[in-house]
Amino acid sequence: MKTLLITRPMPEPVVVRARESFDVTVRQSNLPLRDNDLRHALREYDLIMPTLGDAFDKHVFADVATPRCKLLANFGVGYNHIDVEAATAVGVGVTNTPGAVTDATADIAMTLMLMSARRAGEGERLVRSGQWQGWHPTQMLGLHMSGKHVGIVGMGRIGQAIAQRCFFGFGMKVSYFNRSPRPMEFEAQRFESLTGLAAEVDFLVAAVPGGAETHHLIGAEVFAAMPSHARFINISRGDVVDESALIAALQEQLIGGAGLDVYEFEPKVPEALRTLENVTLLPHLGTAALEVRTSMGMMAVANLEAFDQGRALPNAV
Structure with missing residues (x-):
């Protein structure tokens, strides 16, 4: 069973579904990953569900040239906090959650x-x-x-x-x-x-x-x-x-x-x-409805499941 890091607390149905397929660690902070935490996550987990503010930029990938992680299943439609080109260069795929938001x-x-x-x-x-x-x-x-x-x-x-x-x-x-x-x-x-x-x-x-x-x-x-x-x-x-x-x-x-x-x-x-x-x-309320955030999480998990099963990624970026 692949290990999965979820970088923020999520609606409970999302975590329950993720645990059906993965060995899940849910980070209990609502603050973005920083510096060494970003690098540690790439080295120690097979899969990561990041979100806004988790800055996986080119410098992070330069420091972790052979990451254990193979997919960043972003929670959110926007992914400008992830350098997709740098991720791809080291074999890390990236997905997002369009439509749900x-x-x-x-x-x-x-x-x-x-x-x-x-x-x-x-x-x-x-x-x-x-x-x-x-x-x-x-x-x-x-x-x-x-x-x-x-x-x-x-x-x-x-x-x-x-x-x-x-x-x-x-x-x-x-x-x-x-x-x-x-x-x-x-x-x-x-x-x-x-x-x-x-x-x-x-x-x-x-x-x-x-x-x-x-x-x-x-x-x-x-x-x-x-x-x-x-x-x-x-x-x-x-x-x-x-x-x-x-x-x-x-x-x-x-x-x-x-x-x-x-x-x-x-x-x-x-x-x-x-x-x-x-x-x-307003304090970034764009998707702040329980059913919307749950739908986003389910879409992110669906991307993870597809990757785990060797299927085409539904929302690759």
Whole structure:
């Protein structure tokens, strides 16, 4: 029976299923693996189920050139914390869990859009402070979302799920920025220029994967192009955004607000962001529903089982 390290506590059904096929060790810390722990894991286990923050980069693989581990079955769709090329070079496969996260992440995008537009976080803070003096006609006027124009940066599974919710649920006009056109069941305009898209929309939503190609894709030039009432939403990866440029845009009120579920140096959130009233901040809740996290874990275990049985990996990256 192969040994398996699960790097974080998981929903119980995931662990139960994994134990049916593997000799499982579940690490009881919710912090990412660091330095020697990363190297130890590659040397001591046949299989690993890592997740966000477990930085299996090229330096780790350089130090462990002949790893015992032969598969990193990532828990999550994003895998920019794993250097896939370096892993492949030393004989380690990598899988992920696409599909399982699509609807939950799209739902969080809509949550952030509504919270930012209707100033929900600011309003809740007012009520909790005990300083709310009651309703009046001009109290905390925000932006009506129905019928507005949304621009989606990245039209993969999650981007398309967001677009569907915006179009069918809120009657919004949909535009997007993507390397190639996407066939949609409703009219959606593709922009060749990211700044061109930013200039036209009421909501700009980042839904691209992380990695070198998208690092700081959205920065000062994009925020400068946005209308002053527009909201920026990020449910992708924190380093897709130049966080300092976003802070400046919010402080100078170049944009109407922002809604963030991810951060450039997560879990560190700059004090400048935390003190601003025109930004909604969530603690990476994109897939934080029990059934979704269980489904992700089951998909990761299915990848491990396929590897163990010599079958094609369902979700190889």
